[in-house]
Amino acid sequence: MARTSRKKRSTLANRAVVAAAALFLGGGGLIAVNVYASAGEGGSGAPPGQFRNAARQMSTIDCPDAGIALPDVPDGARPEVDRELAAMDTQITDAYREFADRKERIARDPELAGNAVLGPLRSRRAASLDRIGTAVERVEGRRPQGLEGLAGCSLRADDDNGGDDNGDDDNGDGDGDGQDGGQGGGDDNGSGDGSGQDGGQGDGQDQGDGQGGGQGGDQGQQGNGPEASDFVDIQSVEPAADRPRNRRGASRGTFTTDCGRNENGKFNPDNVIAAPGVSNGAHHMHDYVGNQATDAFAGDDQLAAGETTCRNQGDRSTYYWPVLRLQNGQDENDVDADGGGRDQNTGEIQTPSQVTLTFTGSPAGKVTAMPRFLRIITGDAKAFTNGDANANASWSCTGFEDRQLKDKYPICPEGSQVVRSFAFQSCWDGQNTDSANHRTHVAFAQDDGRCPDGFRAIPQLVQRIVYDVPPGPGFAVDSFPEQLHKPVTDHGDFINVFDEKLMKKVVSCVNGGRKCR
Numbered sequence: 001m002a003r004t005s006r007k008k009r010s011t012l013a014n015r016a017v018v019a020a021a022a023l024f025l026g027g028g029g030l031i032a033v034n035v036y037a038s039a040g041e042g043g044s045g046a047p048p049g050q051f052r053n054a055a056r057q058m059s060t061i062d063c064p065d066a067g068i069a070l071p072d073v074p075d076g077a078r079p080e081v082d083r084e085l086a087a088m089d090t091q092i093t094d095a096y097r098e099f100a101d102r103k104e105r106i107a108r109d110p111e112l113a114g115n116a117v118l119g120p121l122r123s124r125r126a127a128s129l130d131r132i133g134t135a136v137e138r139v140e141g142r143r144p145q146g147l148e149g150l151a152g153c154s155l156r157a158d159d160d161n162g163g164d165d166n167g168d169d170d171n172g173d174g175d176g177d178g179q180d181g182g183q184g185g186g187d188d189n190g191s192g193d194g195s196g197q198d199g200g201q202g203d204g205q206d207q208g209d210g211q212g213g214g215q216g217g218d219q220g221q222q223g224n225g226p227e228a229s230d231f232v233d234i235q236s237v238e239p240a241a242d243r244p245r246n247r248r249g250a251s252r253g254t255f256t257t258d259c260g261r262n263e264n265g266k267f268n269p270d271n272v273i274a275a276p277g278v279s280n281g282a283h284h285m286h287d288y289v290g291n292q293a294t295d296a297f298a299g300d301d302q303l304a305a306g307e308t309t310c311r312n313q314g315d316r317s318t319y320y321w322p323v324l325r326l327q328n329g330q331d332e333n334d335v336d337a338d339g340g341g342r343d344q345n346t347g348e349i350q351t352p353s354q355v356t357l358t359f360t361g362s363p364a365g366k367v368t369a370m371p372r373f374l375r376i377i378t379g380d381a382k383a384f385t386n387g388d389a390n391a392n393a394s395w396s397c398t399g400f401e402d403r404q405l406k407d408k409y410p411i412c413p414e415g416s417q418v419v420r421s422f423a424f425q426s427c428w429d430g431q432n433t434d435s436a437n438h439r440t441h442v443a444f445a446q447d448d449g450r451c452p453d454g455f456r457a458i459p460q461l462v463q464r465i466v467y468d469v470p471p472g473p474g475f476a477v478d479s480f481p482e483q484l485h486k487p488v489t490d491h492g493d494f495i496n497v498f499d500e501k502l503m504k505k506v507v508s509c510v511n512g513g514r515k516c517r
Contacts, residue, residue, distance in 0.1 A: 061092050061121075061482045062385045063153035066129060067274075069146065073436035076139040079277065081436075084128045084135075086275035089283055089480060091128070092153070093343055095121045096481045118153060126151040224344050225484035231473045232408040234416075239402040244363045244449040251361025253510040255459065256517050259289040259310040259319060261352045267323065269339020270296035273375045273438055273493055280338035282381070284322050284345050284478030289355060291318040291497055300373045303497050312517075314502030318495040319357060321422070322381075322478040324350045324467055345478040345485075353417060354466040359459035361510040362426060363449035367457045369503045370496045375434045376442050376461070378424045379491030384483045390439070393490035394421045398466065407488040411472050418467045418475070422492035426460035427451035459510050463492055 066085060073081050098117045099106065106112050129151055133143040246252060266288040275281025278296050288294055293306025308316040325332075325347035332349050334340025361367055380390035394404040396419045397412035404421070412418055425442035435441040443455050451457050469475050476485035483489045498506065509516035 059155045059157055060385065060484055061095055061153050062156050063088075063092060063125070063482070064150040065382055065386050066132070066147070066150050067437055068386065069150060070132070070144060071435070071437045071440055073136060074139040077135040078436060080135040081132050082275055083278055084132045086278040086281045088125055088128050089275075089281070091121060091124045093283055093481050095153075096344065113155070118155070121153055122151050125153070224481065226409065226473070226476045226486065228473050230409055230487060231411050232405060234397045234400045234403055234405075234410040234412055237400075237403040237405060237410075240404050244445075244447065246363045247365070247449065249365050250363045250449075251365065251367050251457075251511045252513045253361055254515050255359045255506040255509045256515075257310055257312060257315045257317075257357050257359075258517070259308070259315070259317075259355070259357060261355045262287045262289050262309075263351065264309070265351075266292060266294075267334070267339075267349070268295055269337075269343070270294075271493070272296050272298055272318075273377055273434070273495065280343075282322075283339060283343040283480050284381075285334060285339045285349070286320040286478075286493075287323050287352075288318065288320045289357075291316050291495070294318045294320065294495075303373070303495060306497075312502060314499045316497040316499075318493070318497065319463065321420070321463070321465065321492045322490065324352075324418075324420075324469070324475055324477055326350060326469060326475050328474065339478070344481045347476075350467050350469060350475070352465045353468045354464070356462075356464040358462045358464075359506055359510060360426075360462055361459065362445065362451075362457040364445070364451075365457060366511045367426075367459050367507060368428075369507050370428065370458045370498070371433050372496060372498065372500070372503075373433050374428065374442075374458075374496040375438065376424050376494045376496075377438050377491060378422050378494075379489075381480060381489050381491050382483060383488040384479075384486040388488055391488045391490075392423065392444075393492065395419065395487055395490070396421065405487070407486070409473075409475070409487045414471060416471075418469055420463075420465040420467075420490060422461075422463040422465075422490075424461040424463075424492070424494060426458060427455035428458045429454060430456050459506055461494055 066088060070081065095117050098120075099113070102112060102116060126148065129147040133147050137143045267285050268288075269280045269282050269285050270278070271282040271286070272294060276296060281296055290308050290310050291298075291303055291306045292308065293302045298306070303316065303318065306316055310316070323345075325345065327347040330348040332340060332347070335346060336342065339345065379393040380386055380388075383391040388406065391406050394406055395408065395410050396404050397410050397416040398419055399416050400410075400412075401419060401421075410418060425444050427443040427445055429441050429443075432441040443452050445451055445457070467475075477487070477490050479485045479489050496503075505516065508514075
């Protein structure tokens with residue numbers, strides 16, 4: 001996708017949509033809070049303070065993640081299951097549009113939100129889940145249990161971090177409290193050093209609110225997120241704990257591949273790993289470096305033959321992640337497109353100032369070669385509603401990278417740049433290049449650096465992506481609409497398309513303790 005000149009001020013503030021009402025159980029029944037806002041530029045006609053307060057109460061549609069509930073889909077059913085899972089994401093996006101279309105009526109009649117939007121959404125999800133069950137039954141002879149309970153969705157406010165109000169709302173699936181509770185845990189960062197970061201983040205939220213008052217009118221509050229409290233002053237965050245020490249026989253080398261910064265502007269809203277064969281399967285725009293053939297329909301043969309931006313032509317791997325945007329009122333040419341404005345992702349796409357792709361070793365021993373076409377997803381694009389169990393990406397600032405954040409964006413001091421880091425799973429099951437939920441064929445090393453039983457160590461991909469953006473609130477990653485551009489939803493994707501000769505070099509360098517390129 002080509003870039004725009006970004007000279008025109010956005011006139012489409014209401015084109016991208018956001019939930020129109022939050023429903024809370026209280027007193028004698030359902031109570032509605034009118035908290036709709038536009039996603040585009042910050043100038044909504046309301047005073048900045050009023051806009052910030054509205055943004056803090058904004059609703060998200062909270063649906064159980066059927067993909068997590070289906071870890072063992074048989075290969076014969078996977079294409080149909082993947083298509084239905086992608087369709088369920090589209091159903092949620094359509095529900096946001098329906099809220100926007102009815103926002104004035106919902107403000108007058110709160111029960112309309114359930115009757116006209118959540119009810120039909122549940123019916124559409126139930127139909128998709130039934131088709132998933134049929135596809136699995138056709139191959140295995142039995143249907144997965146419990147699919148019916150995944151149909152219902154609820155609404156909860158953006159600032160409801162694990163409260164009970166919405167977990168039970170109009171859902172009937174028993175999942176609401178668990179998901180909200182999971183998100184509540186996300187406030188501790190889930191990084192193993194939460195106690196240190198809690199103290200820092202408490203100060204950081206105050207800082208974020210203060211900065212939002214100065215900047216939020218135009219930058220910090222863009223429709224469906226993020227909000228000022230999603231940002232924290234990196235200088236208030238405690239340094240993270242040290243990594244496991246290297247044991248005798250550890251693989252201490254590195255291999256770095258240079259694949260550019262996506263200077264040529266390859267973008268699409270597909271996800272060939274999680275939603276193969278589905279256009280706009282991600283509902284947000286991705287940056288790509290490496291393999292230039294990557295889209296929703298690229299199979300292994302197309303990737304093997306694809307051109308690459310990597311300096312070493314033996315690396316035709318695919319590396320991709322959600323774009324980072326400045327929410328400054330400037331349009332991209334995707335403002336009217338899938339993955340862009342139609343999915344509530346607006347603002348000026350930022351080209352990284354630096355991208356570093358490094359393969360590292362294991363502190364517990366030697367590594368073995370990755371299989372060609374191994375697929376790995378790190379992080380969770382739906383962590384705001386799923387909880388932070390798979391939220392592995394982190395945020396920091398240059399000069400402060402011993403301080404890492406998972407559920408906050410960093411406010412970097414003048415002269416420091418924003419850093420996104422992705423440390424991919426470094427253990428492989430020795431058999432599969434993918435799995436039904438795209439996770440269980442790989443794993444993270446344990447606290448002592450060893451792989452879990454049944455897994456073997458492979459070179460660990462560590463991505464470091466740096467951006468030169470203005471300090472303070474005003475930027476965000478693309479996300480699914482219901483994820484509200486939360487930093488905890490950041491994620492990275494990788495498909496290994498190294499040729500055999502170069503992969504042998506990677507393993508030799510890592511195991512031999514050398515630094516190679």
